Amino acid sequence: MIELAGVTKRYGEKVVVDDLTFAVRAGCVTGFLGPNGAGKSTTMRMMLGLDRPSAGTVLIDDKPYASLPEPLRHVGALLDARAMHGGRSAYDNLRCLALSNNIPLSRVNEALEEVGLTAVAKKRPNGFSLGMAQRLGIAAALLGDPRIVMLDEPVNGLDPEGIHWIRTLMKDLAAQGRTVFVSSHLMSEMALTADHLVVIGRGKLLADTSMQEFIDNNSRSLVRIRTPEPEKLRDTLASQGITATETPEGVFEVRDEPVERLGALAFEHQVPLHELSTQHASLEEAFIALTGETTEYRTGPLAPSAGDPVLAAPQPARTES
Amino acid sequence: MSASTATLRSEWAKLTSVRSTGWTLFCAFAVTVAFGTLISALSNSGFDDLSQQDKLSFDAAGTSFTGGILGQLAMIAFGVMVIGGEYSSGVIRNSLAAVPRRGLFYASKLAVATGAALVVSLVTSFASFYAGQAVLGSHSTTIGSDNVLRALFGAALYMTLMAVFSMGVATMLRSSILSMGILMPFFFLVTQILVTVPGAKKVAHYLPDQAGTTMARVVAQPEVPYGPGGGLLVMLAWVAAAVVGGYLVIRNRDA
Numbered sequence: 001m002i003e004l005a006g007v008t009k010r011y012g013e014k015v016v017v018d019d020l021t022f023a024v025r026a027g028c029v030t031g032f033l034g035p036n037g038a039g040k041s042t043t044m045r046m047m048l049g050l051d052r053p054s055a056g057t058v059l060i061d062d063k064p065y066a067s068l069p070e071p072l073r074h075v076g077a078l079l080d081a082r083a084m085h086g087g088r089s090a091y092d093n094l095r096c097l098a099l100s101n102n103i104p105l106s107r108v109n110e111a112l113e114e115v116g117l118t119a120v121a122k123k124r125p126n127g128f129s130l131g132m133a134q135r136l137g138i139a140a141a142l143l144g145d146p147r148i149v150m151l152d153e154p155v156n157g158l159d160p161e162g163i164h165w166i167r168t169l170m171k172d173l174a175a176q177g178r179t180v181f182v183s184s185h186l187m188s189e190m191a192l193t194a195d196h197l198v199v200i201g202r203g204k205l206l207a208d209t210s211m212q213e214f215i216d217n218n219s220r221s222l223v224r225i226r227t228p229e230p231e232k233l234r235d236t237l238a239s240q241g242i243t244a245t246e247t248p249e250g251v252f253e254v255r256d257e258p259v260e261r262l263g264a265l266a267f268e269h270q271v272p273l274h275e276l277s278t279q280h281a282s283l284e285e286a287f288i289a290l291t292g293e294t295t296e297y298r299t300g301p302l303a304p305s306a307g308d309p310v311l312a313a314p315q316p317a318r319t320e321s
Numbered sequence: 322m323s324a325s326t327a328t329l330r331s332e333w334a335k336l337t338s339v340r341s342t343g344w345t346l347f348c349a350f351a352v353t354v355a356f357g358t359l360i361s362a363l364s365n366s367g368f369d370d371l372s373q374q375d376k377l378s379f380d381a382a383g384t385s386f387t388g389g390i391l392g393q394l395a396m397i398a399f400g401v402m403v404i405g406g407e408y409s410s411g412v413i414r415n416s417l418a419a420v421p422r423r424g425l426f427y428a429s430k431l432a433v434a435t436g437a438a439l440v441v442s443l444v445t446s447f448a449s450f451y452a453g454q455a456v457l458g459s460h461s462t463t464i465g466s467d468n469v470l471r472a473l474f475g476a477a478l479y480m481t482l483m484a485v486f487s488m489g490v491a492t493m494l495r496s497s498i499l500s501m502g503i504l505m506p507f508f509f510l511v512t513q514i515l516v517t518v519p520g521a522k523k524v525a526h527y528l529p530d531q532a533g534t535t536m537a538r539v540v541a542q543p544e545v546p547y548g549p550g551g552g553l554l555v556m557l558a559w560v561a562a563a564v565v566g567g568y569l570v571i572r573n574r575d576a
Contacts, residue, residue: 045414045575045576048414048418049417049418049421050414050417050418050575050576051575051576052575065421066421066422068421069324070324070327071418071419071421072418072419075418077418079411079414079415079418080411080414082410082411083410083411083412083414083415084410084412084415085335085339085406085410085412086409086410087339087340087341087406088335088338088339089338092334092338095334095338096331096334096335096338097331097415097419099327099330099331099334100327100328100330100331100416100419100420101327101419102327140415
């Protein structure tokens with residue numbers, strides 16, 4: 001279990017992580033989601049005691065990371081796949097880590113086997129592809145057979161087979177009762193693996209919910225309507241105060257209205273329809289909608305100034321008119 | 322096994338599992354011995370051309386250690402690479418995640434690398450001495466002569482301390498390239514030039530390498546304001562400053 005309480009990281013005036021409080025529980029995969037620059041990696045570095053929080057505390061199984069006697073046996077982390085010494089063989093890179101935490105050297109070969117790198121154990125990671133480097137980084141994370149596994153963007157650079165492997169691995173680790181905390185900027189990736197979601201935008205906590213709850217709360221349904229008489233439909237919708245957007249192909253899109261009501265309206269006003277269908281917004285859209293709202297809030301009248309240096313997150317495109 | 326033993330074992334494994342360690346230490350040895358022997362041979366053949374004054378103050382042991390001027394560059398490279406290897410690709414994050422007690426990490430790293438540098442420096446020092454004396458012929462000295470053994474250990478200590486100084490500087494700068502770019506020209510050119518400039522001479526004697534080399538001399542140089550013991554203290558002060566500076570950086574900065 002990882003617990004963050006009021007964790008804040010400031011670089012001068014710039015607030016990169018803003019008062020984060022959440023817990024990562026054992027036995028499930030927790031996705032840590034946010035746009036690029038949201039503060040995910042900084043948060044993970046603070047969890048590992050690498051960066052010092054400006055305020056707040058991080059506890060790993062009720063202790064600060066630095067006071068864990070053999071930390072690799074508690075927490076295994078992949079932060080940066082390229083963070084291996086290029087002049088030292090893959091085996092030796094892991095051996096050096098194992099020795100520092102009294103991890104039996106038999107674990108080095110086991111970890112290399114788990115990630116499928118046994119054949120290149122004696123090779124130096126200089127010549128590794130990004131996918132191989134990711135696997136070596138994951139081997140390092142698994143080395144101490146840790147109860148907590150933390151992975152920063154683990155699917156980066158992996159081929160489809162590798163992506164499938166890492167998804168299965170994360171689920172297996174969680175099924176064994178471990179805490180699995182994995183960051184991503186891709187909602188679609190999280191949807192396939194995560195049971196729980198922690199979403200941050202510009203360092204602020206936006207959501208801390210189960211995956212299902214997140215989908216229910218954030219995805220908006222969209223009703224597509226096609227008609228040969230667009231003027232009539234436009235008037236009908238306007239008379240009911242319903243806003244619709246029209247695509248260049250002449251398709252009406254209505255958000256947040258039950259399809260039943262729209263069907264009944266069309267019938268009452270005798271608007272002929274060629275299509276009336278409900279489309280569920282993708283999770284990616286839900287994610288953009290969520291982070292987009294904070295963007296709006298931050299740049300709105302409540303924001304201290306237009307030149308707010310905190311504006312690190314990219315402004316997502318708003319699809320609603 | 323205690324945390325410090327484990328960290329020392331890990332650092333020893335790091336040191337011995339990269340090729341650069343062997344190469345830089347071998348270079349330090351080979352360059353020092355070869356260059357020292359060459360200078361000794363040249364001194365022997367040109368001895369008759371020396372002034373009476375120079376003949377009287379000829380330092381047979383010190384001459385055989387002159388190769389250290391070049392060999393120390395390899396020692397600097399060794400010290401820089403021991404630290405720089407951690408920073409070049411972000412390995413330091415894995416290292417500090419494994420050993421969050423930064424003081425322990427830093428001390429272990431320095432202890433292991435200093436030990437390796439000391440062993441190589443001692444071998445280098447003795448090899449330089451015997452090779453140098455062999456070619457100095459009638460102008461040579463013996464290990465039993467006054468202060469010669471002290472100079473032998475002084476030369477070894479000098480090279481070791483140069484490596485430690487470089488480790489401290491590299492930890493402060495957190496980059497191999499930056500550290501090399503500053504240390505190499507400084508000790509190869511700048512200090513060598515400064516000691517010959519009349520105005521800068523007095524200050525230049527207190528630079529770490531100038532102070533340190535007095536430890537390797539049997540015959541004192543009249544223009545140097547302190548003896549071998551003073552030289553050791555001046556150099557130790559520099560090394561301590563670099564090591565403490567490195568500690569403050571590694572303790573306080575985010576990795």
